[in-house]
Structures are given as structure tokens and as C-alpha cells.
Amino acid sequence: MTTAASGAAPPGPDPARTGSGGIPEASPFDGKAFARKLSTAPGVYRMFAADDSVLYVGKARALKPRVASYFNAVPKPARTMAMLAQVARMEVTVTRTEAEALLLENQLIKSLRPRYNVLLRDDKSYPYVLITQEPWPRLAMHRGPRNVPGRYFGPYPGVTAVRDTLNMMHKLFKLRSCEDSVFRNRSRPCLQHQIGRCTAPCVGLVPAREYAESVRRAGLFLEGRSDDLSRELTEAMEAASERLDFEDAARLRDLLAGVRTLQARQYVDGSAAELDVLACAMQGTQACVLLLAFRDGRNLGTRAFFPRTNGSDNPAEVLAAFVSQYYAEQAPPREIVLDRGIDDVDLLQEAFSAAAGRRVQIRSQVRGERAGYVDLARRNAELSLATELGSQAAQQARLDSLRDLLGLVDPPQRIECFDISHTMGEATVASCVVFDAQGPVRGQYRRYNIAGITGGDDYAAMLQALQRRFRRAVEAGADAVLPDVLLIDGGAGQVAQARAVLDDLGIVAGGGEGVLLVGVAKGEERRAGHETLLLPDGRALHPGADSPGLQLIQQVRDEAHRFAITGHRGRRQKARNVSRLEDIPGIGPRRRASLLKHFGGLAGLKAAGAEEIAKVEGINAALAGRIYATLHGLAEAPVNPTPPSPR
Secondary structure, three states: OOOOOOOOOOOOOOOOOEEEEOOOOOOOHHHHHHHHHOOOEEEEEEEEEOOOOEEEEEEEEHHHHHHHHHOOOOOOOHHHHHHHHOOEEEEEEEEOHHHHHHHHHHHHHHHHHHOOOOOOOOOOOEEEEEEEEOOOOOOEEOOOOOOOOOEEEEOOOOOOHHHHHHHHHHHHOOOOOHHHHHHHHHHHHHHHOOOOOOOOOOOOOOOOOHHHHHHHHHHHHHHHHHHHHHHHHHHHHHHHOOOOHHHHHHHHHHOOOOHHOOOOOOOOHHOOEEEEEEEEEEEEOOEEEEEEEEEOOEEEEEEEEEOOOOOOOHHHHHHHHHHHHHHHHHOOOOOEEOOOOOOHHHHHHHHHHHHHHOOOOEOOOOHHHHHHHHHHHHHHHHHHHHHHHHHHHHHHHHHHHHHHOOOOOOOOOOOEEEEEEEEEEEEEEEEEEEEEEEEEEEHHOOOOOOOOOOOOOHHHHHHHHHHHHHHHHHHHHOOOOOOOOOEEEEEHHHHHHHHHHHOOOOOOOOOOEEEEEEEEOOOOOOOOOEEEEEEOOOOOEEOOOOOOHHHHHHHHHHHHHHHHHHHHHHHHHHHOOHHHHHOOOOHHHHHHHHHHHHHHOHHHHHHOOHHHHOOOOOOHHHHHHHHEEEEOOOOOOOOOOOOOOOO
């Protein structure tokens, strides 16, 4: 790729153009002259405003005619004209292929977030089915970064579709679903084996070769190669019968029957093998794109997206932007059906086909069964948009109520809430959640692992979390992002800690031009709706359960509580999964495995006495005493302690 020189206006002020006070004004950007210098190669163009902010990023099959089309005499929508009036300069990047232009455009849109591009926003990670890459692979659902080694199948529109798939896969192929910490420490088969959903590799009840074959067949099924799997199972069943291995033949027969039952069910659901159906509904500049997905003929359900249109009211433009950005991140199916035509279909098909290594077709004029799917997607898109608009109206009403409740001039545009979670002082975690005018901003949530304090000291934990949050804001200077309202889940003590932090860092507290600090104290008997709001000036508000403003505060507070508990549980579990046996001199991997196997896990080992531990092969009395003392936080315990004399 080659980046061309920017086409800014000619240097130096034009003497004929001066503003007030004789200050020269910048010459307008000459788009026609800039376009004449461009080549007809594929590439990406970027439009910049006078303050160097990015206005728009676009791709082009041929840069010269594409850029020139913006500056010809053909009438354009008001939104486009408003954008062009702000253009101060342009830059282009030439790519080798049109597919490269598409990929680069999506990367730039994601990183630069231009003011006039339609932006796909979805703060939820997509669920996948994962087969891990291990000696005994695990079949499970996965969300988040794909950093676990293994094969990923998906993405699926929702968690329900993944759970249905996993339920079916465990019945058919009987692969393990347990976490590695459980798998390594089993001494007998679990309930999943007893109900016929796992072959119990944890205790060696299935040969490694047979388990690996089940993993391979599960992969074939998830890839949509059910016909190939059926033929393979038929041949294997016949071969087993010929060698008189009737037990294996019966097992293969049952597996084949299950696969064919699913194939028959898929045929009833529809003949579509690998298909996404997309429909766009709009009201004004609010848009909803609904995705209806089929894989291997199975209807995986729907998922609604609400792109940020940045003023666009053209459904075709929104849909085109969605298709381009969504399938740049996710593997495209063989066929994509749209409820309306979009621009650059050939370019998108070529780029998607190159990325997928097979032909990808984009269609908008369909009949029969696919037309029915399009109508279904369109009706669901309209329903989802109406629901979202109703939710936004309710959110705005709650913001207005909160403004009146707290005496603010304008509704708050950013609310942050802090909460602390721990179990008797263990694994203390502080959470910070962020809400804006649209609701939760999950990408800006933060957790703080609290250390160096007395266990259970919530005041010190709150102080540390707030210092870490707002010290960074102070260091950012003019770029600091501060909340309009800062909620503290707690009473007067926690509020005092927050006030001390803000004062020490020089952050204005009290609303108006600063941060309004509000403590949320639990009501009588912890009943929802009876919370007391504590303000820095000493006032205590009791809005009551019917107050929309208090309902918004409850939502933010509950989200902070949920986020803190989730982080605390994860930190606590991680600490407990790291065996304290590793810290004991003389305990290596073999002895650790023997101990855990003998007692059925760490919990059983902690419940045993030093004398019982000494009975394990390879563990002498002195080592047993060290193990017992380490697990219980004691001085080294004797193997045969002298019983206390009766009093």
C-alpha cells in the first residue's frame, strides 16, 4: 500500500480573502484539482476538517472517479453537502487490490471513528463453540478474545443457539465439558458420564484413539459436513459388523441415527445450508440491522444491532456499512441475503471470497423460502427498533428526573459508580461502571485489584480505587474525562473518602462545573426504593421508589455491584485454583498429583489431618507436617500431636 501526499489547500493566505480584523481566512479545499492528480488504482480516501479531525473514510475501486464524484455538479443529500463544506484536506492510500481497500477502510473506521461514517457498535463479544487443543480436548462455549488454543466455530447470534448446539453435541459425541482444574483432579466419573454425555476420559474409561476420533467427527459436524460424516459412519459401522465387533457397530449405529435425526430436523427447518439474512429498519436517523443466521441448515436465531448512523437516514447506506464492517471481523457464510440493494456488491463479494477461501455470494433479489426469511428479518428489525426507541425515551425521562432530583442544570451525560466486593477481606476488588445518555458504556468499565490494605477495610479499598481512577485523569490534563455524577455505593464514610480524594487531586466537587458526588446508602432492611442519597453539602434525599431518577441510580449501582462481584469471584477462584502445594519445598508435580488424587482434590486434602497425609506414598512425617501447616496457615504441625489434658 502507498499513501499519497495530502491534498491540502495551497499554502499561504489569499490576499483577496480576509476575515474580521484583517486575519486571513484559509482558502477552500479544491476537490476537483485534488481528484485530477489521483490514479485509477483501488484505495482508501480520508477527509479531514480544519482542526485535523477525520470527517469520513471511504474505499474506492478506482480512486480518481470516486473522489471526483463528490465535487461534481450532481445534487447530493444535505448531510453530504454539510460534510463537504467542512473538508480542509484529503489523504489517499493506494492498495494493490480492492479487497485490501475494504480491509483498510474497516481498520481506519474502527480506529479513527470518523464523524460522518456509519459506525457499527456492539459491546458484546460473540459466542463461539470451542474445541480446545489439548491431549483430551474440551467442548465448550467461548466468549471474549480468541486466545485459547483450539478450533472456534461460529460466531453464533446468541448464547441460546450455542447452548442448544452444545447440548446436541454432548449427546452425540460425549466429549468432556469440565474445566481443566476439575478434569485433572477427578478420581471417579462425574454425573455427565452417568447420564451418557461424557466418556469420562478424566479417569481413563475411554482410549485416547477413540476419544480423538470423536473429537474429529465433532469437528466435521460443526463444519457443516454432516453428509460426509454420515457416509463415514456408515462405512465404519459396516466394517465393524464384518469383523464381528457388534458392540462397536451398535455404538456407530446409534451415532449415525442421531446425526440423521438432526439432518431430518434441519430439512424441516429449511433447505438453507449456510446463510445470513440481513434487514435494516429506520426511523429518522435511528437504525436497527437484524441478523438471521443459518448454519448447516439449522436456524441459529436472530441478533439485533443498532449502528451509530451519524446523521444518515439512508437504510441502504447503513446496511452497506454494516455488511462491510461486520464481515471484516467475522467469517462470512457462503450466502448473504439482504432486504435491499447496496453499493459495491462486487467489491464486497471479491473481498469476502478472498478472505474465506471460497465463494461468498451477496443477494438482494430472492424468491420462495429466502424471501420468507427476508420478510421475517424485516419484521423483527422493525419490532427491535421500536423496542429500542421506547427504551431510549424511558432512559431520557430518567435522566431528566435525575437532573431535577440533584439540582443540575442539564441532564448528566456521564455517570460513574464505584463499589467494593470481597469475602471476609479475601480477594478485594473495586469496580467502576460508566453510563452515558444511552445507557451502560461497557467498554469503559474498569476493575481494580486492591492490595496492601487490612482485609475487610472498605474505606481503604474505596480510597485506593478512587485514587487510581482520578490520578490518571489529573495526569491526562486537558484530555481528562470526568463524570458529571460520581456515585459511591455506601454511606457517609465512603463519601468522605471520595471527597478527600477529589480535594487532594484538585478536582472540583459539588456539581455545576465539577463532579457531583453522591453517596447511595441502603434503605431500611435493604429494601429497594428506600435508598438515601447523601450529598456533599450534608443533605440527605429520600426520593422514594416511584422516582425515575432513583431508578436510574439503582440500575447504575446494581451494575457496579454485579461487575464487582464477578471480578471478585474470578480473582478468588484463580487464587484457589493455584495450589498452595506449589509453595512447599519438597512437593513436586508427581507428589502434588499423588496427594490430590488420593484425597480427591484440594478440599479433601485440607480436610485431612497430618497423620492421614503422611500415609500417602512418598510423603514422610516431616513433609506431612509442612503440608498441613501451609494449608492452614499454622506453624509446622506435628504428626502425632499430644492431646490437650482435660480441664
